[in-house]
Amino acid sequence: MKMNPLATIFNDILSLIYPKRCIGCNEILSITSKENFCNNCLPQFKIKEVRRCKICGRIIYHNGNCRACNSNNFYFAKGYSVFEYKGAVRDSIRIFKYRGLFSNGKVIGKIMADYAVNNIKLEYDYVTAVPLHPKRYRSRGYNQSEILAKIVAKAMNIKYCRLLERHINTNPQNSLNKKERLENIKGAFRLKNGVNVENKKILIIDDIFTTGSTINECCKVLKKNNALFVDFFTFSCLGED
Numbered sequence: 001m002k003m004n005p006l007a008t009i010f011n012d013i014l015s016l017i018y019p020k021r022c023i024g025c026n027e028i029l030s031i032t033s034k035e036n037f038c039n040n041c042l043p044q045f046k047i048k049e050v051r052r053c054k055i056c057g058r059i060i061y062h063n064g065n066c067r068a069c070n071s072n073n074f075y076f077a078k079g080y081s082v083f084e085y086k087g088a089v090r091d092s093i094r095i096f097k098y099r100g101l102f103s104n105g106k107v108i109g110k111i112m113a114d115y116a117v118n119n120i121k122l123e124y125d126y127v128t129a130v131p132l133h134p135k136r137y138r139s140r141g142y143n144q145s146e147i148l149a150k151i152v153a154k155a156m157n158i159k160y161c162r163l164l165e166r167h168i169n170t171n172p173q174n175s176l177n178k179k180e181r182l183e184n185i186k187g188a189f190r191l192k193n194g195v196n197v198e199n200k201k202i203l204i205i206d207d208i209f210t211t212g213s214t215i216n217e218c219c220k221v222l223k224k225n226n227a228l229f230v231d232f233f234t235f236s237c238l239g240e241d
Contacts, residue, residue, distance in 0.1 A: 023104045024088030026095055036107045041088040047115065050084075056212060057081045059239040066240045074212060075219035076204075077229040081237035082115045085208055089236050093207050097144050105144060108235055109151030112205075116152050116233060124231075125200040126161045127153035130218055131189070133169040148235065149205035156203075163197060164189050164218055173214060181213040189221050198226040209237040 019028045024041030037045055050059050053066035056079040060066050083089040096104040129149035137143055146162075153160035168188040173181050191197070204218055209232065219230040 021101075023092045023095065023101075023107050025091060026099075026101075037088075041092075044088040045083070045111070047082065053079075053240070055079065056209065056237070058209070058237050059084050061240070068212065068240075072212075074216050075223045075230065076212075076216060076232050078231045079209060079212075079215075079237075080116075080120055080231070080233045081209055081235070082112060083236045084239045085210070085236040086239070093144075093236060097140070097207065100141065102142055102147070105142075105147040106151070108207075109148045112148055112233065112235055113152050113155030117155055120156070120203070120231075120233065122203075122231065123201065124156075124158050124203045126163060126197075127156065127158045127203045127205060128161055128163040130204060130206040130214060131162070131164050131166045133166040133188075135169050136166075145206045148207065152203075152205055152233065158203070161195075162192060163195050163202070164221060165192050173210075178211045178213070181211050185213050185217045187217075189218050191221055191225050197222055199228045201228050202230045204230060204232045206232065206234045207236070209234040211238075 020031070020033065021028055022038040022041050023036050024044065025038060027038045029035070029038060035042060051061065052058065053060050053069055055065050055069040055074070056076075058066045058068070058079075058081070064070075085093075092104065092108065095101055096108060127149055129143060129145040132140070132143045150160050166188055167190055170184050170188050173184065202222055204215065204222075206215055209215060215232045219232070222230045
């Protein structure tokens with residue numbers, strides 16, 4: 001079915017005013033491009049077979065689990081991530097979170113959704129997201145993790161629910177070392193009023209898994225409120241040193 005000529009002209013005008021950009025580097029793409037990435041960034045968004053920790057899914061370069069999972073008692077059961085947090089993948093998250101490019105979340109969410117459908121075989125009762133503090137939400141205008149979580153939940157045909165709230169406005173985790181992150185995030189989350197997670201299987205979504213302190217604190221709240229188990233899924237993870 002051919003597009004109406006007027007609609008084609010209108011779309012071309014919109015493309016000139018609001019040009020499509022690469023989600024990895026923000027470079028303007030050709031009007032005719034069907035990709036969401038420039039030629040330089042595209043290879044970095046190809047999913048590759050890599051060795052991963054069997055618990056958290058972190059990319060490792062040896063057999064078994066990563067050092068963090070061997071030495072910590074995490075509250076999550078298993079973790080999944082699509083890419084390693086580096087290069088264009090890292091930049092795409094920063095652009096999405098800090099430049100207000102809400103539309104980029106749809107592309108990232110679609111990548112996550114496709115990965116989840118093909119690689120996450122467990123069944124869950126709820127998909128939820130790592131919450132933002134209301135003050136941070138008002139400043140940013142959206143919760144990037146919730147955007148991703150809703151897309152993933154729809155693709156997996158699982159109910160999305162806001163299960164947690166962030167009642168302490170902590171300092172940004174990316175400015176802290178591992179020990180400071182653990183202290184900074186401690187007690188920052190709680191179960192929302194009226195929420196019951198007893199015996200529920202939950203998948204929690206975030207954009208990045210680094211030390212695991214934020215996700216683990218969320219999982220801790222859910223487990224202490226008798227969730228059966230909690231897994232996490234992120235767009236990217238920091239590889240093991």
